[in-house]
Amino acid sequence: MTPAPRGPVALLAAAALLLTAACGSGDDGGDEKTTTPSATTGTADTGTPDRSPTSRSPRPTATAPDDPDRAEDEIRKAWRGFFDPDLPVEEKTALVEDGIQYELMIQGFAEDKRAGELRVRVDSVDFTSSRDADVGYTLLRGDETIRPEKPGESVRQDDDWKISFRTLCSLADRGEDVPKPVAC
Template sequence: MTSATARVASAVVAAAALALTGACDSGGDGGSPETTRPSASGSSGSPPASGSPSLSVSPTPTGTAPEDPEEAEQEIREAWRVFFDPESSLEERSEVVESGEQNSLMIDNLFRDPLGSRLRATVASVSFITSGDATITYTLTRDGRRLDTGGPGAAVLQDDTWKIALDTVCALTRHAEDAPEAPSCG
C-alpha cells in the first residue's frame, strides 16, 4: 500500500469514528460524552413523534460489541420492559437488575412509592460500549409526561444475562417520594 493510500484509509477510518462518536453523543443534555459506563439514568433527545417507540439500528459485531448484538439488544429491551411493567412482581424486577436480589428492598420501595410506581420507560436505542456494557437511551415518563433525568441509562452483562445496571436503578430513586438508594449504590 502506498503512503498516499494509507493516509486516505486512515482519514476514512477517522471520519467514521467521528461520525459514530457524534451519533452516540446526541443526547443533548449539555454534558460531555462518557468515557466509562454511565452511572445515571435518563432520557435524551426528543420523544418519539408517534406513540410507538423508535427502533435503533443494531450495531455490527466488533471487538467491543457482543457476539450477537441483535440478540443482546432484544434481551436488554425485554429487561427494561419487565422492570417498568406495572404487572411485574418484585422477583421479576429483581431478576432483570444487576445484583437485583441483593437490592430488592430498594427496587420494592421504588415501585411501592406513590410516584415511583407510576414511572414508565421506553428504550429508544442501545449502544454497546464493550461486550458486557451498553448505554441505553430512553424516555422516562410518569403519567404520560416526560421527565428530564439528566443522562443515559446502562445495561450490563451479568451471569450471561443482560440486566439493567444497578447505577441506573439507583438514579431512578430520585423520582420517588420515599425510595432511598441501597447501600450498594455508589
C-alpha cells in the same frame, strides 16, 4: 555505535507479533447460543415505528456481543419489565445487576406511587464491550416526558442482560420514599 545482533531480536519480535495476533482472535467470551434476530428491532418500546437515527440496531464490532440484535432485544425487555407495574418484585429483582442484594430498594421503587406511574422508552443501545452497554432512555408519565433521554447502563451478568446497579441508584430519586443503600 555497534548494531545489535538481529537474529535473536528479530526472532523474539516475530514471536511477540504471533502471540499478539493469537490473543486478538475475536473471541469476546460472549454467549455461543445463536438465535434469529428479533422482529421488533427498529421499533420503539411504545409499539409504534421509530424512525429516529438512534433506534437503529447496533452493528457487530470488536466490542459488541456475538449477537447484538438479540442482546439489544434482551436489554429493552429488561428495561420494560422493570417499569412494568404488574411484574412482581421477585421478577424485577432478576432484571437488575446483583438485584437480590438490593431487593428492598427495588421493592420500594415498585411500591412507590410516584415511581409506579413511570414508564420507559429505550431510545438507543450502544455496546461498549461484549458485557456492557450504554442505554439512552426517556422516562414518561402518561404522555408527559419526565426525564428526557438520559444515559443509563446495562450489564451482562449470569448470561442475562440487566439494568446496572449504578443506573438503579440514579432512578431512586424518581420515587417519594425509595430506600437507597449505602452503596449508592
